Amino acid sequence: MAAKRSVIPFGPQHPVLPEPIHIDLVTEDEKVVEAIPSIGFVHRGLEQLVTKKDFGEMVYVAERICGICSFGHGYGYVKTIEHIMGIEPTDRARYIRTMLFELSRMHSHILWLGLMADAFGFESLFMETWKIREKILDMLEAATGGRVIFSIMRIGGLRKDVPDDVMKGFLPELDKVVEGIKACEAAFLSDPAVLGRLKGVGYISKEDAIALGCEGPFLRASGVEHDNRMRGYAAYGDMDFKIITSDEGDSYGRCYVRIHEIYESASIVRQCIEKMPQEGIYVPIKGFPNGEHMTVIEQPRGGACYYVHASGKKFIERMRVRTPTFANIPALAKTLQGCDVADVPILVVTIDPCISCTER
Amino acid sequence: MTFANFTKTELKNLFRKPATDKYPNGPASLKESTRGHVSNNMDACVLCSVCQMRCPTGAITVDRKAQTWTIRPFSCIQCRRCVDNCPKKSLSMQKEYTEPDQIKKEQVFDLSDRQKEVLAEQARQAAERAKAALEAGKKKSSE
Amino acid sequence: MLDGLEIVELTGLLNNIKAVKTDGFSLMQICATKIDESYEILYTFGKGYDIRNLKTVVREGEHVPSITDMFEAAYLYENEIHDLFGIAVDGINHDYKGTLYRTAEETPFR
Numbered sequence: 001m002a003a004k005r006s007v008i009p010f011g012p013q014h015p016v017l018p019e020p021i022h023i024d025l026v027t028e029d030e031k032v033v034e035a036i037p038s039i040g041f042v043h044r045g046l047e048q049l050v051t052k053k054d055f056g057e058m059v060y061v062a063e064r065i066c067g068i069c070s071f072g073h074g075y076g077y078v079k080t081i082e083h084i085m086g087i088e089p090t091d092r093a094r095y096i097r098t099m100l101f102e103l104s105r106m107h108s109h110i111l112w113l114g115l116m117a118d119a120f121g122f123e124s125l126f127m128e129t130w131k132i133r134e135k136i137l138d139m140l141e142a143a144t145g146g147r148v149i150f151s152i153m154r155i156g157g158l159r160k161d162v163p164d165d166v167m168k169g170f171l172p173e174l175d176k177v178v179e180g181i182k183a184c185e186a187a188f189l190s191d192p193a194v195l196g197r198l199k200g201v202g203y204i205s206k207e208d209a210i211a212l213g214c215e216g217p218f219l220r221a222s223g224v225e226h227d228n229r230m231r232g233y234a235a236y237g238d239m240d241f242k243i244i245t246s247d248e249g250d251s252y253g254r255c256y257v258r259i260h261e262i263y264e265s266a267s268i269v270r271q272c273i274e275k276m277p278q279e280g281i282y283v284p285i286k287g288f289p290n291g292e293h294m295t296v297i298e299q300p301r302g303g304a305c306y307y308v309h310a311s312g313k314k315f316i317e318r319m320r321v322r323t324p325t326f327a328n329i330p331a332l333a334k335t336l337q338g339c340d341v342a343d344v345p346i347l348v349v350t351i352d353p354c355i356s357c358t359e360r
Numbered sequence: 361m362t363f364a365n366f367t368k369t370e371l372k373n374l375f376r377k378p379a380t381d382k383y384p385n386g387p388a389s390l391k392e393s394t395r396g397h398v399s400n401n402m403d404a405c406v407l408c409s410v411c412q413m414r415c416p417t418g419a420i421t422v423d424r425k426a427q428t429w430t431i432r433p434f435s436c437i438q439c440r441r442c443v444d445n446c447p448k449k450s451l452s453m454q455k456e457y458t459e460p461d462q463i464k465k466e467q468v469f470d471l472s473d474r475q476k477e478v479l480a481e482q483a484r485q486a487a488e489r490a491k492a493a494l495e496a497g498k499k500k501s502s503e
Numbered sequence: 504m505l506d507g508l509e510i511v512e513l514t515g516l517l518n519n520i521k522a523v524k525t526d527g528f529s530l531m532q533i534c535a536t537k538i539d540e541s542y543e544i545l546y547t548f549g550k551g552y553d554i555r556n557l558k559t560v561v562r563e564g565e566h567v568p569s570i571t572d573m574f575e576a577a578y579l580y581e582n583e584i585h586d587l588f589g590i591a592v593d594g595i596n597h598d599y600k601g602t603l604y605r606t607a608e609e610t611p612f613r
Contacts, residue, residue, distance in 0.1 A: 038599070038603060043604055045612075230552065331576075
């Protein structure tokens with residue numbers, strides 16, 4: 001006898017979700033047969049605000065698209081405008097941007113580890129990872145003055161220089177962070193109870209990951225070697241780092257990729273501080289942007305596209321941000337098909353959903 | 361030893377002091393560069409309203425008639441743009457965070473008496489100069 | 504200034520996209536821009552680190568064909584364009600009929 005189908009609404013309020021997303025789960029007994037996502041609960045129309053704010057002020061708005069990827073959004077917008085206006089930022093500005101970008105990648109990944117630990121019910125691991133994350137937030141606060149919204153970006157460079165002695169002070173702190181994550185890694189990647197919740201959950205093959213347009217650690221966990229940092233923007237061209245991939249394709253693989261990316265990021269931050277050039281941080285700008293351009297950068301959650309269409313006026317006609325979570329939703333809907341209802345929270349967390357980014 | 365993976369960290373944490381600050385009951389650990397709230401030194405302010413023009417959220421109002429400088433802390437996003445653009449360096453970024461409140465109140469700064477006199481004196485001198493220039497112009501045209 | 508930009512007619516859109524797919528590209532994004540009374544739709548495709556862009560112009564009232572039979576994941580972008588700009592897209596595999604963005608205003612970017 002065929003099981004009766006029923007629809008379970010998941011979200012917008014759910015203990016595992018820090019932000020509102022709604023998914024209708026069509027289930028047969030305990031199995032999910034279809035998942036229908038629906039967003040729009042935090043749609044603020046920030047893309048449209050670009051037609052009402054002057055393009056220099058828009059940097060602050062772009063940063064506020066999301067609290068966790070704030071630096072990346074500010075950077076993506078500024079980089080696009082700089083390309084249109086033909087501005088080349090100074091070396092020191094490029095290096096400081098790279099350093100801050102990697103620090104925000106680290107804090108985003110550690111935040112995700114905590115949320116994941118919370119999703120599979122390991123409270124003390126959740127607390128421990130967030131305690132480590134606090135060290136990175138302190139570093140960011142010492143460098144920029146803000147903990148999550150940095151307000152340091154500016155078209156043409158940076159608004160504020162980071163003193164060399166402050167940056168030198170980051171090096172011992174970074175060692176402590178890496179040491180702390182090493183202790184947590186043992187719990188994430190070899191604890192049998194944790195493995196039971198992660199191994200084989202939400203498998204997606206390499207072919208599917210490419211066809212469905214996955215991004216970031218979600219894509220790399222399926223064995224695809226793709227990282228937009230390899231395009232060499234900012235100072236990534238001068239840095240020595242490798243792309244972390246995993247062939248597992250499941251939640252365990254995603255956990256592995258993110259943990260090892262934290263180590264790579266720490267190494268990039270160290271390289272930036274050691275090679276930091278000494279010169280100005282700001283190139284003055286003239287006139288208004290005219291033209292269109294699309295920039296692709298690697299956010300903590302994956303590749304993000306920034307499209308700006310300007311027509312030589314104070315206000316820009318259109319800004320479009322394609323965030324990694326948006327690209328990952330089709331793959332999420334696919335992995336949810338055929339999973340157990342009990343695994344849904346882990347699967348939703350596993351793509352590192354950032355709903356504020358997705359809806360802008 | 362897979363079961364003891366995290367036990368060591370947990371046991372250590374059991375005997376450690378709390379990792380958090382007791383804010384607001386105790387002081388928060390703030391950095392030198394923390395952006396908390398904007399303050400204005402009314403001994404130096406000349407009410408030029410550059411800050412009002414630069415503020416991306418329109419949180420600052422300068423009233424020249426009443427000689428006041430007003431900020432709405434609930435609109436302020438602590439971006440430091442007004443502080444960086446202040447020509448007299450009278451604005452400064454303080455480390456302490458804005459205090460929570462039940463209503464979205466405004467914070468009004470009155471110009472100090474000394475600064476009021478300075479501005480009045482400057483205005484008088486400017487008026488005199490303008491008058492002198494006007495008379496000089498009249499003389500020239502009549503010649 | 505866009506990488507590999509090609510401007511195509513709406514009628515030849517599907518054939519062009521088919522050619523891009525044959526070259527092994529996958530979909531990166533679709534976005535719409537309102538220019539005066541018409542809309543520009545930009546399709547971005549990526550293969551490794553290569554990017555190709557296709558742009559087409561849609562006038563008020565014209566329908567856009569869906570590309571979901573070639574790129575499965577395109578449904579999200581097409582629903583987004585429909586919900587925010589009010590551009591009708593024909594033949595989406597998962598047509599949410601305006602429920603992807605549950606905004607107070609029906610088509611806020613129109």
